[in-house]
Amino acid sequence: MKEKRIYNFNPGPAALPLPVLEEIRESFLNFGGSGMSVTEVSHRSAQFDEVINDAIERTKRLLKLDDKFRVLFIQGGASMQFCMIPMNFMKDGQSADYVNTGTWSTKAIKEAQIQGKTVNVVASSEDKDFSYIPKDIPFNSDAVYAHITSNNTIKGTQWASFPDTKGVPLISDMSSDIMSRAFDVNPFGFIYAGAQKNIGPAGVCMAIIREDMLEMVPDSVPSMLKYTTYSSKNSLYNTPPCFAIYTVQLVLKWLEETIGGLDKMEEINRKKADRLYSFIDSSDFYRGTAELESRSIMNITFRLPSEELEKSFVQKGLENDLGGLKGHRSVGGCRASIYNPTPPEAVETLVDFMKTFEKENG
Amino acid sequence: MKEKRIYNFNPGPAALPLPVLEEIRESFLNFGGSGMSVTEVSHRSAQFDEVINDAIERTKRLLKLDDKFRVLFIQGGASMQFCMIPMNFMKDGQSADYVNTGTWSTKAIKEAQIQGKTVNVVASSEDKDFSYIPKDIPFNSDAVYAHITSNNTIKGTQWASFPDTKGVPLISDMSSDIMSRAFDVNPFGFIYAGAQKNIGPAGVCMAIIREDMLEMVPDSVPSMLKYTTYSSKNSLYNTPPCFAIYTVQLVLKWLEETIGGLDKMEEINRKKADRLYSFIDSSDFYRGTAELESRSIMNITFRLPSEELEKSFVQKGLENDLGGLKGHRSVGGCRASIYNPTPPEAVETLVDFMKTFEKENG
Numbered sequence: 001m002k003e004k005r006i007y008n009f010n011p012g013p014a015a016l017p018l019p020v021l022e023e024i025r026e027s028f029l030n031f032g033g034s035g036m037s038v039t040e041v042s043h044r045s046a047q048f049d050e051v052i053n054d055a056i057e058r059t060k061r062l063l064k065l066d067d068k069f070r071v072l073f074i075q076g077g078a079s080m081q082f083c084m085i086p087m088n089f090m091k092d093g094q095s096a097d098y099v100n101t102g103t104w105s106t107k108a109i110k111e112a113q114i115q116g117k118t119v120n121v122v123a124s125s126e127d128k129d130f131s132y133i134p135k136d137i138p139f140n141s142d143a144v145y146a147h148i149t150s151n152n153t154i155k156g157t158q159w160a161s162f163p164d165t166k167g168v169p170l171i172s173d174m175s176s177d178i179m180s181r182a183f184d185v186n187p188f189g190f191i192y193a194g195a196q197k198n199i200g201p202a203g204v205c206m207a208i209i210r211e212d213m214l215e216m217v218p219d220s221v222p223s224m225l226k227y228t229t230y231s232s233k234n235s236l237y238n239t240p241p242c243f244a245i246y247t248v249q250l251v252l253k254w255l256e257e258t259i260g261g262l263d264k265m266e267e268i269n270r271k272k273a274d275r276l277y278s279f280i281d282s283s284d285f286y287r288g289t290a291e292l293e294s295r296s297i298m299n300i301t302f303r304l305p306s307e308e309l310e311k312s313f314v315q316k317g318l319e320n321d322l323g324g325l326k327g328h329r330s331v332g333g334c335r336a337s338i339y340n341p342t343p344p345e346a347v348e349t350l351v352d353f354m355k356t357f358e359k360e361n362g
Numbered sequence: 363m364k365e366k367r368i369y370n371f372n373p374g375p376a377a378l379p380l381p382v383l384e385e386i387r388e389s390f391l392n393f394g395g396s397g398m399s400v401t402e403v404s405h406r407s408a409q410f411d412e413v414i415n416d417a418i419e420r421t422k423r424l425l426k427l428d429d430k431f432r433v434l435f436i437q438g439g440a441s442m443q444f445c446m447i448p449m450n451f452m453k454d455g456q457s458a459d460y461v462n463t464g465t466w467s468t469k470a471i472k473e474a475q476i477q478g479k480t481v482n483v484v485a486s487s488e489d490k491d492f493s494y495i496p497k498d499i500p501f502n503s504d505a506v507y508a509h510i511t512s513n514n515t516i517k518g519t520q521w522a523s524f525p526d527t528k529g530v531p532l533i534s535d536m537s538s539d540i541m542s543r544a545f546d547v548n549p550f551g552f553i554y555a556g557a558q559k560n561i562g563p564a565g566v567c568m569a570i571i572r573e574d575m576l577e578m579v580p581d582s583v584p585s586m587l588k589y590t591t592y593s594s595k596n597s598l599y600n601t602p603p604c605f606a607i608y609t610v611q612l613v614l615k616w617l618e619e620t621i622g623g624l625d626k627m628e629e630i631n632r633k634k635a636d637r638l639y640s641f642i643d644s645s646d647f648y649r650g651t652a653e654l655e656s657r658s659i660m661n662i663t664f665r666l667p668s669e670e671l672e673k674s675f676v677q678k679g680l681e682n683d684l685g686g687l688k689g690h691r692s693v694g695g696c697r698a699s700i701y702n703p704t705p706p707e708a709v710e711t712l713v714d715f716m717k718t719f720e721k722e723n724g
Contacts, residue, residue, distance in 0.1 A: 001395030002392065002395050002396060002397030003392075004392070004397060005391060005392055005397050005398065006396075006397030006398065008397075008398050008402055010398075010402065010403070010404050011404075012601065013401060013402055013403060013404060013405060013601065013604060014402065015398075015402055016399060016401055016402055018391075021390060021391055021399050021401070022391070024390065025387055025390040025391065028383060028386065028387040028390070029367060029380075029383055029384070029387065030364065030365075030366070030367055033363030033364050034364060034368075034685075035364030035366065035367050035368030035370075035683065035685065036367065036368065036370050036372075036377075036685065037378060037383050039375060039378060039383075039563035039564075039609065040370055040372065040375055040376065040377055040378055040563075041372070041375060042372050042373075042375060042686065043375060043564065044691070075437035075438045075439070075442070075565065075603070076437045076438055076442075076586055076600075077437070077600050077601055078600075079585070079586050079599070079600035080437070080438075080586045082584075082585075082586070083584030083585070083586055083587065087584075107585075110585075111584050111585060111586075114581075114582060114583075114584050114585070115582070115584060116582070194601065196601055201401035201402075201604065201605050202401075202405065202601045202602065202603055202604045202605070203437065203565045203566075203602075203603030203604070203605060203606055204565075219476075220476060220477070220478070221476075222444075222445030222449075222473050222476050222477060223441070223444075223445070223469075223472075223473060223476070224438055224441050224442045224444070224445055224473075225445065225587075237441070238439050238440075238441035239374065239375065239439055239556065239558055239564045240564065240565075241437070241564055241565030241603060241606070242375060242563065242564045242565070243563050243564070243565060243605060243606070244565055244603070244605070244606075247401065321397065323396075323397065323398065324404065329406070
């Protein structure tokens with residue numbers, strides 16, 4: 001039982017900015033002078049319109065989206081997008097390119113194939129246990145889209161820059177690095193991100209769609225699975241996950257107003273990651289698992305000399321108020337997820353703990 | 363701007379029990395001694411396992427479900443179920459029966475038809491503007507299921523008892539009356555309910571499935587749209603909407619431990635509805651819109667002598683701290699939604715206000 005808040009390195013659901021949590025708590029019984037909780041107000045009220053529209057406007061400003069992009073909020077997480085993307089964008093006789101960089105890419109591919117869609121896996125890093133991001137990828141010029149996973153939470157890899165698909169719309173799962181760095185959105189036809197890592201709680205997925213992609217959506221897709229439904233109704237076709245969208249709004253407000261935007265956020269994130277990687281590289285006890293130039297600035301994956309030490313490291317970490325340091329159950333090892341809300345002090349405290357643990361066990 | 367909480371007659375998202383909101387607020391920065399918010403804990407943690415399993419066990423006890431029923435939590439609201447039900451339960455060459463009792467039934471039918479499924483609308487109350495629940499329905503013995511909407515939020519009607527489908531699995535959208543009354547679940551193959559009326563916030567849909575229905579699910583359905591995925595993974599195949607499930611757990615705990623279960627809840631709900639209907643029936647100023655024996659105990663729909671008076675009634679209501687009295691935008695009029703969390707005092711206060719309004723405007 002913890003009396004106080006701990007530093008949280010969970011991979012998702014993950015830490016949220018403390019001022020955001022405090023604002024939610026403060027207004028929880030009476031939101032915006034409505035006399036109701038944010039969980040009780042109508043999604044058709046002026047109060048909620050302000051929430052969702054502010055979240056959209058902040059997203060547009062932060063990512064420098066022009067008017068050809070629409071911002072949508074969809075339920076079901078990134079996993080639902082794995083099936084909605086081929087359902088909306090790929091017709092019979094068409095094919096799409098996928099780059100396989102780990103568990104989430106593999107699932108995205110599988111959900112297209114379940115529907116009988118034609119998928120070309122144009123590159124994969126499976127040969128080296130997904131420890132790197134492939135280069136010089138032979139994208140097909142007739143693909144309807146090219147799908148990548150911008151950051152791989154489990155293996156700790158990230159695309160340092162995005163590939164040139166020669167005009168084929170790029171689609172990316174950005175669940176674990178959206179809003180963590182500045183990038184040029186123009187090559188992208190569609191971007192999606194489960195909120196529960198960088199921008200909010202579990203229960204909502206942000207999607208950014210370029211309007212020409214909306215023309216690809218077939219009529220035979222059910223309403224709740226069609227991007228056109230969300231786009232034409234401002235994500236209010238049915239009752240949206242109001243609380244989750246409200247939290248996203250507050251996180252984006254914090255990102256714009258307290259942090260100062262994506263350039264600042266990226267600078268902070270790179271410093272946090274550099275601090276951890278430099279320490280790991282300087283140690284003979286800890287060993288990073290991702291190839292140098294493919295390293296993620298969000299999920300720092302590393303191993304210790306033995307599985308027993310790793311188990312002890314995770315346990316001792318928690319005893320020292322450092323939570324969530326266990327690697328994904330499918331790969332083992334250790335992992336520190338340091339998304340936007342993780343403050344630099346958390347990383348400093350972690351490095352101190354790692355030093356002490358090494359001394360005691362090295 | 364309201365300084366205090368108001369009485370909330372919203373149709374959904376709707377009022378939540380005050381003790382539930384207070385408990386969420388209390389634990390919001392440090393949930394269950396985890397040192398994290400409930401929005402920050404891992405969905406694979408022991409803490410969250412306890413939340414979801416407790417919500418499931420309480421549902422089973424409250425509804426007297428035996429082991430052949432599974433309780434699932436799915437995103438996308440009841441609207442997502444409109445498409446998932448035919449996708450999971452109806453193969454080519456098969457057909458299903460639907461009873462059309464209003465907007466939500468109509469949408470459920472439409473989402474089956476979009477997918478090219480064969481739907482038999484075996485009864486409809488459209489002839490009288492959906493003001494009643496049909497009787498003596500000619501269900502087809504070869505239908506794979508028979509679909510009804512147990513309570514119709516917009517028109518204020520409700521099935522007083524469920525129809526005999528002669529062994530064909532009954533499926534019901536119970537979004538607006540789940541957990542409001544005791545009933546025999548045995549004829550049901552599948553029950554679903556968007557949480558945001560009786561049992562929680564928007565962002566999660568409770569589904570109850572009889573295990574034989576799981577055998578009907580085809581392999582060609584994407585993972586996130588298959589009931590078997592949710593059933594085999596205890597609704598934890600991917601990150602679930604943790605906060606919404608947590609709130610549902612607390613509402614069910616309140617229902618079991620504070621209210622005392624469904625028989626007690628039903629008694630309270632019937633008294634609240636009787637109070638309002640008796641007053642409306644005793645007045646020449648207000649007029650109920652649903653036929654007597656089809657009246658909902660959840661959504662009390664009524665009209666005033668003119669649309670102008672209705673507009674003024676809704677406005678004055680809000681000024682008197684009574685929110686959400688406007689009828690659905692598609693039908694106009696007035697509506698008081700009095701789900702489980704609405705206390706009897708709220709109904710008394712509303713009746714007093716209605717009397718005063720009648721005196722001043724009658």
